[in-house]
Amino acid sequence: MQVIGIDQPAWIPTFTGLSVRQFGKLVSIVRGRGAEQTGAGRRWGLSLDDRVLLVAVYYRTNLTLRQVALLFDISKSAAGRVVDHLGPYLALSPAMRKHSPDTVLIVDGTLVPTHDRSVSASSKNYRYSTNLQVVIDANTRLTVAIGKPLPGNRNDCRAYTESGVDQDCSGAQVMGDGGYQGNREVIMPYRKPTDGSELPEWKEELNSVHRRVRARVEHALAHMKSWNILRNCRRKRDGVWHAARGVALMRNLVMTH
Template identity: 25%
Template sequence: MVGNASRAAIISDRRITGLSADVIAELVPELGLLWHQRHQARLTSRLRKRTVGAGAKHRLVFVDRLLATLVHLRHGVTHDVLACWFGVDRSTITRAIGEVRPLLAERGRTVSPDVRLRSLADVVDHLGASGSTGIIDGTETRLRRPAAGRKDRDKFISGKNKQNAVKSMVVTDGEGVAVVQPGTARELRRHHPRPPVRAGQAPGRGACDPRSSPTPTTSGLGAQTGGRVVTPPHRKFKKNAPDRYEEMHERQRKAHSSRRSRVEHGVAHLKNWRALAHHRGRREHMSDAVQAVAGLLSHQQTADLTSTRQK
């Protein structure tokens, strides 16, 4: 394991973990208790030849397990490098990340010190209660190409970027301050359609709730929802459009693009965590990685805003 001086250096430098020391201090007791409870539950859930607590002890304490996971998500560092850094075997790092990453994913998104959203329904209800605008967009994350001959190998090919990828839905609030709710990473089929809703106001559970229509289209969506969902402006004339119409359409397009830029900033903040820029792990871990990074990012953004307002 790393020494106290090295551990303190990792925690104090925000460039290493992407989080401030205060946020890490909040994560340790919250996640440490959950990790210990689940670890004990696994030990007592099966028949044992030795009593619980016997045998080899953990060489990597929970704080180091959390730090290794944060560094892996922030910089995409391989398990081999982390194993050398923390002075343990590669399998120990792999197990540590596999245990801590789901805990981070389950924390949900922090939108204020006392409000945390853990599901898409929570996001829609929060936007409706506050009368806020929810902006939706999709983003692709590259991943390793499945081995030749593997089942469903072609389902992860992006027709847009000609690469193996998964697509995630990202929702931000109207200010674009915090990533409110990333959708579950899903298989990206060839010629996958554009995100159904680019920008829209969600006063209640309905138009912006994907459960109501898993694959809606943008055509007529604004009219169908009474203006609650704002989609990219539809172009009536493909050619020989009147000059007045061109000017009006350009104004609408720029206004919509300006409004939608906030979610693009939210996606950019997500991709600053290298594990989401190019995912090199297993595809089934992608959803947990997206949820974990979104939760950490929103927690840090909320902490920064709270500190600024107090000043």
């Protein structure tokens, strides 16, 4: 018996973190991208609404596929096929336009523990993780871009360009912490002089403003990690990236609808 379904809307906020209205918008986005099954071929056992719900539940709870399959009364392999198929549809679209010079973006990296050793490495959290570069709009606080996952031992200064988010930030003013040394387009706080002297008062004031603004990306990362798949991701290869972008899309919906 199917325990969770679109015909039981009371479960949607509990298992997805989205309101019923926000979830409806998510389904509309996925349907508009062409995820609805058309033409010949074996039909899905679940409707598109229920398949989107399955992926949202999987991302929010980080239950195993076997556990999610039981909730939807399907096999583990069928649940895996649903996640693999809808993952790219249920993801934040990459930035396709050049930003105006007035736009201020904030970038930061976060470590996502990941089982797939081909995209992860032992890192400072003592686990095999990926370095995920996340960019938000400083004004709206919405997620703008998610970089390609890189091994967790990769520094932010390299990950910024190697993950591709530098292209997503093209044309905008970009803020980051002191870990982005070497990327001249990133606005970083002033460092203390090497001779041990104190910073001038005006530089300390600017650093204080920088910290207050940059804290917004820390709040965004904490919000994104309320979707538990970013605390221990079992997806492989591009599945890690699709999951992170899916979480980013759902977080944006929570903030705007």
